[in-house]
Amino acid sequence: MxxxxxxxxxxxxxxxxxxxxxxxxxxxxxxxxxxxxxxxxxxxxxxxxxxxxxxxxxxxxxxxxxxxxxxxxxxxxxxxxxxxxxxxxxxxxxxxxxxxxxxxxxxxxxxxxxxxxxxxxxxxxxxxxxxxxxxxxxxxxxxxxxxxxxxxxxxxxxxxxxxxxxxxxxxxxxxxxxxxxxxxxxxxxxxxxxxxxxxxxxxxxxxxxxxxxxxxxxxxxAEAVKLTENIFRSVNIALVNELKVVFEAMDIDVWEVIEAAKSKPFGYMPFYPGPGLGGHCIPIDPFYLTWKAREFDVATRFVELAGEINTAMPMRVVARALEALNERAGRAAKGSRMLILGVAYKKNVDDTRESPAFRIMELLEKRGAEVEFHDPMVAEIPMTREHPEFAGRRSVPLTKDVVAGFDAAIICTDHDAVDYANLVAWSRLVIDTRNVCARMGATAGHVVKA
CATH class of the missing domain: 3.40.50.720 (NAD(P)-binding Rossmann-like Domain)
Structure with missing residues (x-):
């Protein structure tokens, strides 16, 4: 042998x-x-x-x-x-x-x-x-x-x-x-x-x-397999994030388009837009490959472009939220109260690593907004390398009186444990980055997809 x-x-x-x-x-x-x-x-x-x-x-x-x-x-x-x-x-x-x-x-x-x-x-x-x-x-x-x-x-x-x-x-x-x-x-x-x-x-x-x-x-x-798996996801998520922006300008609902497209039994795999990438793999792995590729004088333009699109999504969400806040309530970011729904990077887990919610919170606070969060999976934000300023902040209860005290609620993570019908009923404005309100039948005129 x-x-x-x-x-x-x-x-x-x-x-x-x-x-x-x-x-x-x-x-x-x-x-x-x-x-x-x-x-x-x-x-x-x-x-x-x-x-x-x-x-x-x-x-x-x-x-x-x-x-x-x-x-x-x-x-x-x-x-x-x-x-x-x-x-x-x-x-x-x-x-x-x-x-x-x-x-x-x-x-x-x-x-x-x-x-x-x-x-x-x-x-x-x-x-x-x-x-x-x-x-x-x-x-x-x-x-x-x-x-x-x-x-x-x-x-x-x-x-x-x-x-x-x-x-x-x-x-x-x-x-x-x-x-x-x-x-x-x-x-x-x-x-x-x-x-x-x-x-x-x-x-x-x-x-x-x-x-x-x-x-x-x-x-x-073996090392390349892992990078390939997650770069595949990163690129496809970037694609639908860009399509969301394009279709939004055309007044077309990207989620409706994806649901219809996935009825094709071959040649298509559904990916969904969101507020940005989180977790320990997808936001990080592409940059490991692009860094190593430079050693061989190889450009990774496609991979890097996907990373740029996904990295820009939190800024897109904040811009959309503040635009809706101004149009519907005549309010600016400064002095407004914003509630973030979900700081975990994905639904139904308590993992906050690389969560785009933190970048959204950072951008809102830089513009003068007061920001709090509710997450049924995360009682307290842990220490993170990128956003240590949020460590120790605690989740506020999702009650009628609490929600009514905010100018807008931004859904970053669509945990199943949240009652979205109540959220919509109690909120002045809802910014939905996950299309969860529509999925749950909790649609209303003050729900804005982002």
């Missing part, structure tokens, strides 16, 4: 441990990717060690509680009780793990360049405890070449070599919080390895956890 799986070899032995679910799996980063992955592996009877630098997360997991709305506390408590999930801040315990999976953030700098700080620091932490025979997998979204050119040199500083002493792989995360149709276990896993042994090991591990694996030829191909 050319993948190292000779009977009795370290690779073959580790594959057998994976197949028997007798291995200990370390998951570094217990956020929206790492915690669901750790729970899924724990349900498959692997012994999971979760690592995080946040002692509050570790304490909550070890006492059977959850800090993510889509992860049930009873599940964590059950996994803790069975011994299949333990959390720790002690990175010395990495030496206990047969496989180490990195699920750490890969944000952008203010100059929209890749920020690999978390990947580099985590790799350096692993280096101190790396031992022979371990599988190390990066799941964080990044540009092609990160695993080979950034992670591998760090891990090899201690003298151990990838492909000989330890094994390095990349498998992009595909989490979609709030999606009831798919979970970690039911989403196929793309896997690329630094050599055939690493690919065999990673495929064997994930093959015991998810519906099936999709091996690709290299680390770089």
């Amino acid at each position: 050319d993948d190292g799986r000779k009977p009795g070899s370290p690779v073959a032995s580790l594959i057998e441990r994976f197949k028997a679910h007798q291995a200990t799996i370390g998951v570094i980063g217990l956020g929206y990717v790492g915690l669901p992955l750790g729970c899924t592996m724990g349900r498959k009877r692997f012994n999971v060690l979760g690592f995080d630098i946040d002692p509050a997360k570790v304490e909550q997991i070890n006492t059977g509680r959850s800090y993510l709305s889509h992860i049930d506390a009873q599940e964590i408590a059950g996994l803790r009780g069975s011994g299949h999930l333990t959390a720790t801040t002690d990175f010395r315990r990495l030496a206990e793990c047969d496989a180490i999976i990195l699920c750490v953030p890969t944000p952008l700098t203010r100059q929209r360049e890749p920020d690999l700080t978390f990947v580099i620091r985590t790799a350096e932490s692993i280096l101190s405890h790396l031992r022979r025979g371990q599988l190390v997998v990066l799941e964080s979204t990044t540009y092609p070449g990160t695993t080979r050119d950034v992670m591998r040199p760090i891990l090899e500083r201690g003298g151990l070599k990838s492909g000989r002493d330890f094994f390095l792989a990349y498998s992009p995360e595909r989490e979609d919080p709030g999606n009831a149709s798919f979970s970690t276990a039911t989403i196929p896993k793309v896997v690329g390895g630094d050599g055939p042994e690493a690919l065999s090991l990673a495929s064997a591990l994930y093959g015991e956890v998810v519906t099936h694996t999709v091996p690709v030829s290299s680390l770089e191909a």
Whole structure:
């Protein structure tokens, strides 16, 4: 065999441990990717060690509680009780793990360049405890070449070599919080390895956890898959955002057009406009590719244009809202009171990362408006890198008296838990960026689509 799986070899032995679910799996980063992955592996009877630098997360997991709305506390408590999930801040315990999976953030700098700080620091932490025979997998979204050119040199500083002493792989995360149709276990896993042994090991591990694996030829191909998936979404969302602006000028409802277009059973896939992009992937991933492409003197005009269109949408929403406020109430932005409906980046989750609602709030306040928010999933805005000024602000109740005190309500996130009929009945003006009022039959003359 050319993948190292000779009977009795370290690779073959580790594959057998994976197949028997007798291995200990370390998951570094217990956020929206790492915690669901750790729970899924724990349900498959692997012994999971979760690592995080946040002692509050570790304490909550070890006492059977959850800090993510889509992860049930009873599940964590059950996994803790069975011994299949333990959390720790002690990175010395990495030496206990047969496989180490990195699920750490890969944000952008203010100059929209890749920020690999978390990947580099985590790799350096692993280096101190790396031992022979371990599988190390990066799941964080990044540009092609990160695993080979950034992670591998760090891990090899201690003298151990990838492909000989330890094994390095990349498998992009595909989490979609709030999606009831798919979970970690039911989403196929793309896997690329630094050599055939690493690919065999990673495929064997994930093959015991998810519906099936999709091996690709290299680390770089696997890294490119994740970027391709999210750039596809970014470009198509930019397209419908631009169509919204064009059709609006023609007095055509873009949502009506999309609903009719998706009746075509081939050659069309519906995407929907909105107030801008949010989350940890779509607003960020295109810039990882455009940054890397410059190294090869390749222009990514199409991708960059999509990013520009999507980035401009919050400004478009604010302009539309203030125009409607002036036309219908004769009021300017300064001194007006604006209620933001939803600061989570998508419906029915509590994740606020890169939420366009924060940019909308910022733009309104710069124009002199007083801004508050209601979100049934977010009681208090957490600290964010881009908008630390909003940290600690609390959601106001959605009651008749509260809503009546605002000059306008802007729907940024269409959570199912909101009563849109009441919102429309109680509001002086509603700016709907998600078409949720029309979908719910809560139409009125003072509801403006944006």
